[in-house]
Amino acid sequence: MxxxxxxxxxxxxxxxxxxxxxxxxxxxxxxxxxxxxxxxDAAEAGxxxxxxxxxxxxxxxxxxxxxxxxxTGAEIGYSSVAETEFPIRKLDDGERISLGEVQxxxxxTPGHTPESISxxxxxxxxxxxxxxxxTGDTLFIGDVGRPDLLASIGFSRDELADSLYDSLHDQLLTxxxxxxxxxxxxxxxxxxxxxxxDTWSTIGDQRVNNYALLAPDKKTFVDLVTEGQPPAPEYFxxxxxxxxxxxxxxxxxxxxxxxxxxxxxxxxxxxxVIIDGRDPEEFAQGHxxxxxxxxxxxxxxxxxxxVVATDADIVLVVNEGFETEAKNRLARIGFDRVVGALANPLxxxxxxxxxxxxxxxxxxxxxxxxQAAIEDLQLVDIRNPGEIAIGSISGSKAIPVGQLPSxxxxxxxxxxxxxxxxxxxxxxxxxSLLRQxxxxxxxxxxxxxxxxxxxxxxx
Numbered sequence: 076m077x078x079x080x081x082x083x084x085x086x087x088x089x090x091x092x093x094x095x096x097x098x099x100x101x102x103x104x105x106x107x108x109x110x111x112x113x114x115x116d117a118a119e120a121g122x123x124x125x126x127x128x129x130x131x132x133x134x135x136x137x138x139x140x141x142x143x144x145x146x147t148g149a150e151i152g153y154s155s156v157a158e159t160e161f162p163i164r165k166l167d168d169g170e171r172i173s174l175g176e177v178q179x180x181x182x183x184t185p186g187h188t189p190e191s192i193s194x195x196x197x198x199x200x201x202x203x204x205x206x207x208x209x210t211g212d213t214l215f216i217g218d219v220g221r222p223d224l225l226a227s228i229g230f231s232r233d234e235l236a237d238s239l240y241d242s243l244h245d246q247l248l249t250x251x252x253x254x255x256x257x258x259x260x261x262x263x264x265x266x267x268x269x270x271x272x273d274t275w276s277t278i279g280d281q282r283v284n285n286y287a288l289l290a291p292d293k294k295t296f297v298d299l300v301t302e303g304q305p306p307a308p309e310y311f312x313x314x315x316x317x318x319x320x321x322x323x324x325x326x327x328x329x330x331x332x333x334x335x336x337x338x339x340x341x342x343x344x345x346x347x348v349i350i351d352g353r354d355p356e357e358f359a360q361g362h363x364x365x366x367x368x369x370x371x372x373x374x375x376x377x378x379x380x381x382v383v384a385t386d387a388d389i390v391l392v393v394n395e396g397f398e399t400e401a402k403n404r405l406a407r408i409g410f411d412r413v414v415g416a417l418a419n420p421l422x423x424x425x426x427x428x429x430x431x432x433x434x435x436x437x438x439x440x441x442x443x444x445x446q447a448a449i450e451d452l453q454l455v456d457i458r459n460p461g462e463i464a465i466g467s468i469s470g471s472k473a474i475p476v477g478q479l480p481s482x483x484x485x486x487x488x489x490x491x492x493x494x495x496x497x498x499x500x501x502x503x504x505x506x507s508l509l510r511q512x513x514x515x516x517x518x519x520x521x522x523x524x525x526x527x528x529x530x531x532x533x534x
Contacts, residue, residue, distance in 0.1 A: 130211025186239020
């Protein structure tokens with residue numbers, strides 16, 4: 076058996092290639108949208124991808140099933156209860172898929188979504204125990220899938236949580252303890268609240284160490300998994316719907332159009348949003364007025380999708396050579412309206428210094444001096460509720476960064492404002508968004524809450 080896990084840190088996303096080396100037949104599970112890596116690895120291993128399996132309609136990224144089907148002629152498989160605009164192979168509970176010696180068993184595991192499935196992998200059909208189980212967003216390492224993401228489109232969180240409990244106990248915990256667990260996400264994903272940094276585990280380990288599986292009864296379980304979830308980024312519903320649709324394919328080799336400054340300005344005047352993908356420190360030293368900073372070195376697509384509307388055109392400012400990467404990473408969440416990238420951005424800024432702005436980033440002592448000197452300082456904590464529960468800076472108002480665009484009316488755009496996160500990446504996103512929306516005096520804290528807390532502990 077050929078079994079490969081692909082882990083994408085910037086989306087905390089895991090996908091899988093499973094092949095039978097005796098027959099050369101293979102499947103890909105939960106692929107990302109830029110699919111060349113799967114195609115290359117399959118070709119190098121002498122495998123033919125015949126089937127693309129989706130464990131559910133993903134909300135946090137746009138899946139690559141259509142791209143893989145176009146490239147290989149593979150079928151696309153979903154649960155038998157799924158409905159899509161494109162042709163699919165509907166998979167029944169208990170159905171077996173043979174790749175040769177390697178066998179896959181479909182188990183319906185609704186709860187995170189109604190159509191969720193898990194895929195039990197057998198190296199050989201007559202093995203006493205399975206090799207592993209791909210659990211999608213039903214069971215994570217240290218957590219279970221959140222049941223509230225579909226509450227806005229027809230399903231209550233309590234209904235889904237009830238189904239999730241049954242799926243875990245009747246479909247997954249019946250597997251032998253040695254069965255490896257391979258989820259679709261890890262730490263950092265908004266699809267759960269307590270995900271581990273480990274990318275795989277075993278049923279036995281999860282049985283004794285996963286807080287949600289230790290709940291003594293269904294009511295306790297439902298209460299546990301429905302409280303304290305991080306706010307879902309605004310684009311989640313957009314992606315969950317788009318993953319059902321027959322939509323345009325991604326050409327991951329095609330760079331965005333290179334824009335001279337005059338054309339760049341025309342697009343911005345027409346409503347395009349400037350996303351500056353440089354590091355926050357580089358952005359702070361100088362950027363075009365009106366830019367929103369979402370650094371490519373971090374969770375770029377997730378936070379761009381948190382602060383940019385799904386129907387907005389986007390123009391990119393990135394260091395030369397990173398234009399195609401920036402476009403493709405936005406495409407991973409279905410943000411295809413990248414209308415171009417500024418040519419030679421550093422040269423454009425050097426030629427037009429009147430267009431350049433610096434960003435105020437404060438050390439912790441500088442922030443404390445500012446807090447002491449300004450009576451009406453507006454302090455905004457943009458971390459998630461679980462982070463804030465551990466501690467926060469006194470006097471701060473909590474607005475998670477993903478909710479900031481819809482909650483701007485809770486803030487005074489004329490008040491001196493300081494924002495902070497855990498370490499300084501998200502705060503640069505938030506501070507630049509506030510400036511772009513007309514806030515006149517905005518800073519963020521270098522090192523975020525972590526730096527503030529460290530200083531408190533050393534004095």
